[in-house]
Amino acid sequence: MINNDFIKRKISLIEEELVRLKEFSQYSFEEIVRDFKKQAIVERLLERIISRALDINQHLISELYKEEMAPPKSYKETFLRLAELEVYPKDFGESIAKSVGTRNILVHEYDEVDYSRIYSSVADCLKDYRQYCDYILRFLEKN
Secondary structure, eight states, X not given: OOOHHHHHHHHHHHHHHHHHHHHHTTSOHHHXXXXXXXXXXXXXXXXHHHHHHHHHHHHHHHHHOOTTXXXXXXXXXXXXXXXXXXXXXXXXXXXXHTHHHHHHHHHHOGGGOOHHHHHHHHHHHHHHHHHHHHHHHHHHHHX
């Protein structure tokens, strides 16, 4: 059974983090990379937003799983699987799935972060994750 409270709490946290991330979108790339605190905050916000969405994805997949489906082999695949489960359109799933690469860099390759890639992902994150939240909430309403 889908735990609506769990998902709505995660959505609320994502939305709060998006508001915080938007504050940092006003800074230029140079302003962020020159200021360790700004840089660290942007990194952490991105990581938390994406990780919370992954929590939602995994919960929905576990509850909506169909026998003919193979379990997702990667975090990226969880976004694609939600498209298969008609939570949102396939093209959106393919687009937002790319954010997993940003999360993986932040979590696993933090010694060699390409800050231009991280900075450019801020605008995508703001757009994609607002839309993600809308899709998830609409899906919950229908079910």
